[in-house]
Amino acid sequence: MTLDRIDFDLLRLLRKNARLPNKDLAERAGIAPSTALERIRRLREAGVLQGFHAEIAPEAIGIGLQALISVRLAQHSRALLDSFHAHLRGLPEVLAFYHVAGADDFLVHVGVGDSAHLRDFALAAFTERPEVSRIETRLIFEFQRNAELPRHCT
Structure with missing residues (x-):
């Protein structure tokens, strides 16, 4: 899978805060919420996103x-x-x-x-x-x- 600038933007945003709501994620990446949702789904299915984790003290x-x-x-x-x-x-x-x-x-x-x-x-x-x-x-x-x-x- 080839990643583009938008994919990297989404990955950067999720790496900093995996709980970011889709609406905010889309806004910060400069794309429509439906596009963000579809891209995140594609990144998960391709194995680029392997999970979401909680950082615990x-x-x-x-x-x-x-x-x-x-x-x-x-x-x-x-x-x-x-x-x-x-x-x-x-x-x-x-x-x-x-x-x-x-x-x-x-x-x-x-x-x-x-x-x-x-x-x-x-x-x-x-x-x-x-x-x-x-x-x-x-x-x-x-x-x-x-x-x-x-x-x-x-």
Whole structure:
């Protein structure tokens, strides 16, 4: 699917506020409300828009500490990767994870109650798994999501 300027305008507006009413979305994009509705439907069906999410204050749900945990696997196979993906998706402390290239195989963003919770979580979730050869934990002091689209998007 090729995106045009109006599609990018709609994506920018939704990225900043996914709850923007269709009327306001259309007005800000300079198009008719029916056009905005149809374009959003098309973007969803094409998989460009993959979902709409609520940003929740971590403290409000008991997250007092966030960390990035680098994970290095001892072996690599499709079965091990699929199994590890499923393991990560099943851990409620995991906020997001990235399968990456480089010295480590995964970066895992976790949210926990406190440092004791982080220690116990890391030991149970990673060091007890035979495919994990190494972990390194980095505390996150601040997290901010960028609501803008990358500059190269036109």
